[in-house]
Amino acid sequence: MNHRKTLKTLTGTALAAVLLASGCTGGGGSSKGADAEAADDPSQVSGTITVLTHRTDIVQDGTMKKYAEDFNRTYPKVKVEFDAITDYEAEVKIRMNTENYGDVLMIPAVIQKNDYPKFFASLGTQKELSEKYRFTGFTAVDGKVYGQSPMGATPGFLYNKRIWAEAGVTDWPTTPAEFLTALKAIKAKTDAVPYYTNFAAQWPLTQWTYVNGSVSCDTEATTALAEGNPWGADGELRVGDRLLYDIVDQGLIEKDPATTNWENSKPQLAKGEIATAWLGSWAIIQFRQAAEKAGADPDDIGFMPFPARVDGKACATANPDYNQAVSIHSEHKAAARAWVDWFTEKSGYAADNLSISTLKDAPLPEVLKPYEEQGVELIELDDTAGGTVKNIDSASEVGIFGPAYRQELVDIARGAKDGDIDDFLDDLGKRWTEAEKTVGS
């Protein structure tokens, strides 16, 4: 009996302790509103900084180390250490609950925009920074900027020029209908898979959300997402999703989407076994490298904008990659800031990745030269409502930044799931607009 009583009290105390401990999670945020100011004299900046990055590949092959060595020529007293994280989003999300998330990090998508001042030091006012840099609006809260993307990309179709030419299509399609006709020609005249969904890898389907802005050419397209119905009669996402549906519905995709393979799709597109895929300009370099490895011609890989024209002109949105930010808990904010600025301006990272530079006056990368020739306008969306869009997305559980609803859409299109596309899109719109009311401003 005696033993049993001890056991009870003991577990009782333990449980109480556990409950107490669980009550203490969270906290922090006391140093809200710190600034990471740029130093005037590079030789005076010192300290060891840790940079969290998702680019495990270039940390492993030593490219990052070379950047750091270059950086040390200007900032000799700063020591840069890299922490490459494979499952970046998930792992950093957990670390954000502590104070130990590096000095410089890529802002995880999960952090609410309005919470940026609680986690990151400000880099300056948007008014001032936007004179020199693109994408400042994407991380600005109350006029202050909290992150800076070292490069930008534009969404578009990667395609194999040789296959498209073999099918007799040389001009870029200008409407979804023309695009479908082109894919049909490819199916009829070549052995290539006209369009590759990358269904199994899931995230490539998410890329279709970045159609936003290309259809209407409106820089306020994100605000329209937050205030209207993206799947309304001429909503941006309806146009994009409808095109995806039609492509699948008309059998213009790979035979078995459920077992697609992202890594294999790169050489396949390079060799002409796949004709087209909706991705982003960031992917071009990966496909070119895959082409070289597979013994195909890297120059076969082309890039075209979404088939929509406003007054005869195509629009392509320039979007930031992961934004680099300085941790509010960093003890070497000046050094961290120096790295962020240097990496954006001087490292050559954007050029190395064939990407759009963050600097406004830098020329377009060579891969986007055809865009210049054909008069494609590069627009930057106003992201003031970006935070609200994310809130609506979570509240409605639609998931425009996740793969689930487009997987369902593909399943409906290929008959693996019962349903009607119009009902499906209308239902998304209904859930979205209902969530708009609950989320508010």
Added chain:
Amino acid sequence: MRRARLWRTLTPWLFLAAPLTLLIVFTYAPVANMLAYSFTDWDGVSPELTYTGPDNYVEIFTRPELFQVFFVSGYYLAASAVQIGLALYFATILSFNVRFRNLFKGILFFPYLINGVAIGFVFLYFFQDGGTLDSVLALFGHESDRTWLGSPTSANISLASVSVWRYTGLNFVLFLGAIQSIPGELYEAAELDGANRWHQFRFIIAPGIRPVLSLSVILSISGSLSVFEIPYIMTGGATGTETFVIQTVKLAFQFNKTGLASAAAVVLLLIILAVTWLQRRLVPDDRVDLV
């Protein structure tokens, strides 16, 4: 004298200190945390969280579509029946003297030792169009032209059979251990009485391993309700293969509704406890007495 008695009382606790610490830190503390979160609107990162009372639970029970995914568990439930049958069959055969007995034991148990993530990837290739399964079928002259993960029914059956492949070994080992604890004289006596192998199984083995058998059934039912790894890695819940746990993970990590997801996890825990309790009521665990 009193000191000695004090030590006598303390000693068992000293031995228990390490496992109890581990148990509390890694099992009960997270569960307590989860319970606490299930009453908040926490999004998983924000330093601020507000207490919302039972709102999350109300939401779960007013959204019937959240429970639809339990139909998928039916496939895995059916698969576990097959799995237990197979395991029982092999355990019975291999408990007698068979050539290469140990080799077969190893082969059967091996899949259970492989990491679930690796299994998911291997079977993705297996079910691929023109993949392993199609080529094997082609060897037998069956030109298959179907997408195994293409439709909800065939995808769920494919995934459930992967689960059978993986877990049969575990059941098999449990059964084998139980069968081997049955005294050998019983078989001899039974043979003298003219019992054949089937009779031996029916009247000696089956009742002899009843506790383990009912444990396996409980494990497979709770396992079927909480399937996660294999469908998550292979299809990510697409094409009608979403299970309750995948749905919960999506709520927590895709829609950042950690509070709601915690509540869903608590609900799943309660469902599993209820099912287990019901089963214990229906099939009471009597003591076995063969001799």
